[in-house]
Amino acid sequence: MPSPPDVEIMTIGDELLYGQVVDTNSAFMGQELAKIGLRVRQISSVSDRADEIVAALDQARQRAQVVLITGGLGPTKDDLTKHVLARYFGSELVMHEPTLAHVTEFFRKFNRPMLDVNRQQALVPAACEVLFNAVGTAPGMWFEDQGTVFVSMPGVPFEMKKLMLDHVLPRLQSRFELAPIEHVVVMTVGLGESFLAEKIADWENALPANVKLAYLPTLGSVRLRLTGTQDGRPDLRPRMLALLPALREHIGDYIFAEEETSLEAAIGRLLLDKTLTLGTAESCTGGLVAQRITSVAGASAYFLGGVVAYSNGLKTQLLGVREETLAAHGAVSEAAVREMAEGTRARLGVAVAVATSGIAGPGGGTPTKPVGTMWLACATPGGTVTRQINFDRGRDLNVSYTAQSTLALLWQQLRAL
Amino acid sequence: MPSPPDVEIMTIGDELLYGQVVDTNSAFMGQELAKIGLRVRQISSVSDRADEIVAALDQARQRAQVVLITGGLGPTKDDLTKHVLARYFGSELVMHEPTLAHVTEFFRKFNRPMLDVNRQQALVPAACEVLFNAVGTAPGMWFEDQGTVFVSMPGVPFEMKKLMLDHVLPRLQSRFELAPIEHVVVMTVGLGESFLAEKIADWENALPANVKLAYLPTLGSVRLRLTGTQDGRPDLRPRMLALLPALREHIGDYIFAEEETSLEAAIGRLLLDKTLTLGTAESCTGGLVAQRITSVAGASAYFLGGVVAYSNGLKTQLLGVREETLAAHGAVSEAAVREMAEGTRARLGVAVAVATSGIAGPGGGTPTKPVGTMWLACATPGGTVTRQINFDRGRDLNVSYTAQSTLALLWQQLRAL
Numbered sequence: 001m002p003s004p005p006d007v008e009i010m011t012i013g014d015e016l017l018y019g020q021v022v023d024t025n026s027a028f029m030g031q032e033l034a035k036i037g038l039r040v041r042q043i044s045s046v047s048d049r050a051d052e053i054v055a056a057l058d059q060a061r062q063r064a065q066v067v068l069i070t071g072g073l074g075p076t077k078d079d080l081t082k083h084v085l086a087r088y089f090g091s092e093l094v095m096h097e098p099t100l101a102h103v104t105e106f107f108r109k110f111n112r113p114m115l116d117v118n119r120q121q122a123l124v125p126a127a128c129e130v131l132f133n134a135v136g137t138a139p140g141m142w143f144e145d146q147g148t149v150f151v152s153m154p155g156v157p158f159e160m161k162k163l164m165l166d167h168v169l170p171r172l173q174s175r176f177e178l179a180p181i182e183h184v185v186v187m188t189v190g191l192g193e194s195f196l197a198e199k200i201a202d203w204e205n206a207l208p209a210n211v212k213l214a215y216l217p218t219l220g221s222v223r224l225r226l227t228g229t230q231d232g233r234p235d236l237r238p239r240m241l242a243l244l245p246a247l248r249e250h251i252g253d254y255i256f257a258e259e260e261t262s263l264e265a266a267i268g269r270l271l272l273d274k275t276l277t278l279g280t281a282e283s284c285t286g287g288l289v290a291q292r293i294t295s296v297a298g299a300s301a302y303f304l305g306g307v308v309a310y311s312n313g314l315k316t317q318l319l320g321v322r323e324e325t326l327a328a329h330g331a332v333s334e335a336a337v338r339e340m341a342e343g344t345r346a347r348l349g350v351a352v353a354v355a356t357s358g359i360a361g362p363g364g365g366t367p368t369k370p371v372g373t374m375w376l377a378c379a380t381p382g383g384t385v386t387r388q389i390n391f392d393r394g395r396d397l398n399v400s401y402t403a404q405s406t407l408a409l410l411w412q413q414l415r416a417l
Numbered sequence: 418m419p420s421p422p423d424v425e426i427m428t429i430g431d432e433l434l435y436g437q438v439v440d441t442n443s444a445f446m447g448q449e450l451a452k453i454g455l456r457v458r459q460i461s462s463v464s465d466r467a468d469e470i471v472a473a474l475d476q477a478r479q480r481a482q483v484v485l486i487t488g489g490l491g492p493t494k495d496d497l498t499k500h501v502l503a504r505y506f507g508s509e510l511v512m513h514e515p516t517l518a519h520v521t522e523f524f525r526k527f528n529r530p531m532l533d534v535n536r537q538q539a540l541v542p543a544a545c546e547v548l549f550n551a552v553g554t555a556p557g558m559w560f561e562d563q564g565t566v567f568v569s570m571p572g573v574p575f576e577m578k579k580l581m582l583d584h585v586l587p588r589l590q591s592r593f594e595l596a597p598i599e600h601v602v603v604m605t606v607g608l609g610e611s612f613l614a615e616k617i618a619d620w621e622n623a624l625p626a627n628v629k630l631a632y633l634p635t636l637g638s639v640r641l642r643l644t645g646t647q648d649g650r651p652d653l654r655p656r657m658l659a660l661l662p663a664l665r666e667h668i669g670d671y672i673f674a675e676e677e678t679s680l681e682a683a684i685g686r687l688l689l690d691k692t693l694t695l696g697t698a699e700s701c702t703g704g705l706v707a708q709r710i711t712s713v714a715g716a717s718a719y720f721l722g723g724v725v726a727y728s729n730g731l732k733t734q735l736l737g738v739r740e741e742t743l744a745a746h747g748a749v750s751e752a753a754v755r756e757m758a759e760g761t762r763a764r765l766g767v768a769v770a771v772a773t774s775g776i777a778g779p780g781g782g783t784p785t786k787p788v789g790t791m792w793l794a795c796a797t798p799g800g801t802v803t804r805q806i807n808f809d810r811g812r813d814l815n816v817s818y819t820a821q822s823t824l825a826l827l828w829q830q831l832r833a834l
Contacts, residue, residue, distance in 0.1 A: 015633050017457040018600075019447025020642060023440060026462070030436025040434040042473070045443070045460035056459070059476065076614050076632050115615055135810075156634075158810050183435070197493050198532050215493050216432050217573075225437060280704075280725070286711025287697075287704030290725040294703025297779055297812055305731040307724055308697070308707040314722040314765060318735065348731060362714055393552070393575050395714055 004178050005065030005149075006041035007033055010056055012071035012081055013155060016045045025070050025160050032164055037178035038066070048072060053084045061148045066172065071155030073138035075117035082125065082141070085152055089143055091127035096139065099130060103137045128152075131167040135159055140167060149175065182228040182237045186247065187257040187266070189408045193217045196224070199250045203243075211240060219397065220404035221263065256411055263407045264292045270414040271302040271352070276380075278410075279350035280306030281319050281340040283331060284358035284374060288403040304350050309340070319343035332357050332369050334377075334386050341377035341384055353379045354410050358389075360398045374402045378413045385413060421595050422482030422566075423458035424450055427473055429488035429498055430572060433462045442487050442577050449581055454595035455483070465489060470501045478565045483589065488572030490555035492534035499542065499558070502569055506560055508544035513556065516547060520554045545569075548584040552576050557584060566592065599645040599654045603664065604674040604683070606825045610634045613641070616667045620660075628657060636814065637821035638680065673828055680824045681709045687831040688719040688769070693797075695827075696767035697723030698736050698757040700748060701775035701791060705820040721767050726757065736760035749774050749786050751794075751803050758794035758801055770796045771827050775806075777815045791819045795830045802830060 009029055015021040026043045033040055041063050046056040053072075060067045072081030086093050100122035107114040121137040124130055131140030131151075136159035143150040151168055153160045188196065193215050197204070204213050210231040216223040224247075228240045244258060256266040271278055280290045290306040293299055307318045312331055315321040320343035321336055329335045340355035358374030365371035372392025378385055387409055391401045426446055432438040443460045450457055458480050463473045470489075477484045489498030503510050517539035524531040538554040541547055548557030548568070553576035560567040568585055570577045605613065610632050614621070621630050627648040633640040641664075645657045661675060673683040688695055697707045707723040710716055724735045729748055732738040737760035738753055746752045757772035775791030782788035789809030795802055804826055808818045 014631060014644075015642070016444075017447050017460065018451050018642070018644075019444035019449075019457075020633055020640065021635075022444045023460075027433075027436035027439045030434050032436075034435050040436075041464070041469070043434065043440075043460075043462035047458070052458070074632070075611050112612075115611055117614065118611060158814060194492050194532055194535060195529075197534065212495070214431060214495050215491070216437055217491075218438075223437070225432070225435075227431075227435075282704075285708075286716070287699075287707030287723065287725065290704030291702075291708050294725070294727065295813065295816070299703070300727055300781075304728040305725045305735070306704065306727075307735070308704065308711070308722045310711065310717055310723075311721040318722070318724070364717075396712065397575060399712070 004037055004039070005176055006063060007038050007066045007068060008041055008060040008064035009043045010060055010067060010069045011043070011045045011155070012048065012053060012069065013045075014048045016071075017047055025155065025157055028157070028161060029068060029070075029164060032169055034181055034183065036169055036173050037180035038172065038176075039181065048080055050080055050084045050087075053081065054088060057088060057150070065147065066149045067151070068168065069150065069152045070160050073152065073154045075115075075121060075137075081152055082123070085128075085141065085143070085150070086125035089125060089127045089145060091125040093123040094126045096122050096124045096130050098132075099124065099139045102132070106137055131163055133159055133163060134166070135162050142168075142171065179230045182240055184226040184228070184237075184240045184244070185258070185260045186224040186226075186244070186255055187221070187259075187261060187263070188224065188251060188254040189221045189256055189263055189411065190254045191222070191251065193222050196222055196251060196254070200247060203246055203250060207243070208239075211243070219401050220408060262292075262296070263404070263411060265296050267293070267407060267411050267414060268296045268299060268302060270411070274414065274417060276302065276351040276414070276417075277349075278303050279344045279348040279353045281344040281353060281355040282306065282308050283310060283315070283340070283356055284360045285356045285399055285403045285406065286310065286360075288399055289354060289356060289406050292403060292407065304348055306348075307344065315340060318347065320347060330369070332359055332373055332375060334375055334388070337375040337377040338379075338384055338386055341379035345379050351381060352410070352414065354406050355379075356402055356406055358398075358402055360395050360402075361392065362395060372398055374398070374405075376402070376406045376409055378406075378409050380413050380417055382413075382417055385409070421454055421456070422593055423480060424455050424483045424485060425458055425477040425481035426460045427477055427484060427486045428460070428462045428572070429465065429470060429486060430462075431465045431495070433488075434464055442572065442574055445574070445578060446485060446487075446581060449586055451598055451600065453586055453590050454597035455589065455593075456598065465495050465497055467497055467501045467504075470498065471505060474505060474567070482564065483566045484568070485585065486567065486569045487577050490569065490571045492532075492538060492554075498569055499540070502545075502558065502560070502567070503542035506542060506544045506562055508542040510540045511543045513539050513541045513547050515549075516541070516556045519549070523554055548580055550576055550580060551583070552579050559585075559588065596647045599657055601643040601645070601654075601657045601661070602675070602677045603641040603643075603661070603672055604638070604676075604678060604680070605641065605668060605671040606638045606673055606680060606828065608639070608668065608671045610639050613639055613668060613671070617664060620663055620667060624660070625656075628660070636818050637825060679709075679713070680821070680828060682713050684710070684824060684828050684831060685713045685716060685719060687828070691831065691834060693719065693768040693831070693834075694766075695720050696761045696765040696770045698761040698770060698772040699723065699725050700727060700732070700757070700773055701777045702773045702816055702820045702823065703727065703777075705816055706771060706773060706823050709820060709824065721765055723765075724761065732757060735764065737764060747786070749776055749790055749792060751792055751805070754792040754794040755796075755801055755803055758796035762796050768798060769827070769831065771823050772796075773819055773823050775815070775819055777812050777819075778809065779812060789815055791815070791822075793819070793823045793826055795823075795826050797830055797834060799830075799834055802826070
């Protein structure tokens, strides 16, 4: 079997270099390419300047046999990719009639006037094969030049995704013979990277040579990723899965899933399994806990709703937090967050409730309750538990970490029920 | 004045190439570098393999005089950057005592046992200048080699940010003579990219040669960015700002800010200016509208709270939506969303309320109300307006677009009050 081609991802746009847009396309492409056994050798983000695009194309083809390009296909003046590619491959721009018909229909359907710039979206270099863009007006373009494949796609994420899934990945699979890379992912929460590493050091040292472990920490969670490459023996994936029981012996209490999934999805599964309903009461997290819970498709089967009680008045009115509690301890207190969670169970008629109250900052801190002081509670039929955390890395991260900690507490309590 | 050095950003980590982590560091760095007049020539994401890191370093120094590197400095086995840099610059790893003292204190403060891998964080190549990492254990490292500056920083975003702001940017400013690039950003909502371009075509064509316009569309919003480079005449920024009145004549109704800010921040400013309070009632958006509103520091001055009424029972119980309305029209209807918004004004005692109800998908669609059918309402002292949107690009985008449209509706209504 010939070794699979390396892939280079090239994302084009000054907005990427100025940092005004975060490149999320590359991550999606990297994930999907890995699934079909293609390794991304490098991701290069370059400007909208023609000479720099050409220099990057020249370098990419030296590293990789497949170059996937996104961006610079919009209707406006700063979008040069199509023109640069036409020149790079010594090819004229020609009107692609099926694309023109599609673009025309696109505008008719949305009842919008079609502009000349939109019409120009149907111009493509004669040298390319057109990949139909069902959800946008700029088509994908597939070039082959001296054994290297170049594919140009729009930078709009949902258009790129649809082109990748419908056209680019199937074509790459049929164009090359691929030995799949296998990934096994173990999701953990509640223990930091170094402590996990210490606990599983012996297990890690005993991994087979063709299996590599990576620690992927995110705020309040660490994903462990095993990457296995083919070693000429069959059943790579089952052999990798057979490594997990020993891992569980070391860190089983912290594993919430043995597949790529979110903590909120694992929580949803536990709630469904135990036929429990959930409600939320949020102050400092401002709706983020509810938003994460409802990001799971089908959440309406167990999530009845929640209250974002930002003001003290609403904590009392909607959740039944006692005014005396607020007066004696303040809203950021164990007593208040406990009453919020228990009030949510009672008022919203849910089996399980979580609550948050804290000082997200940058203002609002006091000597005894500095910014980053957060209280969490989880109330279940088995009782109420509370946690205090202190975490101050700026408002956004404080809120994110508090929401993550709240979901971690909820998961632990649900698991124990 | 010598021309400023180009910068290359190198992000290191297999997790970036596999797409398991989105690179947000580069965007932050690009923004901050632009502010001090440094242009990012290319962003390169490479693997954890030593030979590929070295190849990327060799290429980066041909394109740029400053190479900013993030990632691969963690305590675990897959983190190679420090070792590769030591070899690349022909330098030994030595124990950096101030860093060791800092790491030791770091663990003592958080009351955690210090492991040998943590101790090794204080080893640095003898050739570098150490940049103190106040918020983590892996220090930054500054190298100069044959006129090129190389800086290595941790990949953890808040550690990288603090190192950039405290050390790297000030050092770059003092090391090079910089002619600042000027950016003027105009934030718009409510009109798509092509239509904006059509409306401002004459204005755009008349821009001075040293001022470049870019369209930066995100879901439901387009940012216009003017980039001005020095042309030897004084007052570049005032001259750029003087271009805006003519722009306002064309698209003033769609401009919510003339600076880099969010729609929710612009809404907050309007609420403060008009001394109005706000509440939210969310079904399909599941808390995202409240979360965006509360992402603005100081939101507690105008945001009292909200309800995530996912179940019909809570729509009735907490917001006073009539059971007859739900029976006759369903929860996803103009009548229901109107009662949600008006109920929020009445029950939560807020001046202004927004409400959302829709079918986020993937399940729950019907022939008359397919997935992506969304109703929005905004109730103010001046009355209630509703909007229907149809948008189906998957659950996450459906929810994001609905939240964005709700904020757009709220902004329009507040502006008119």
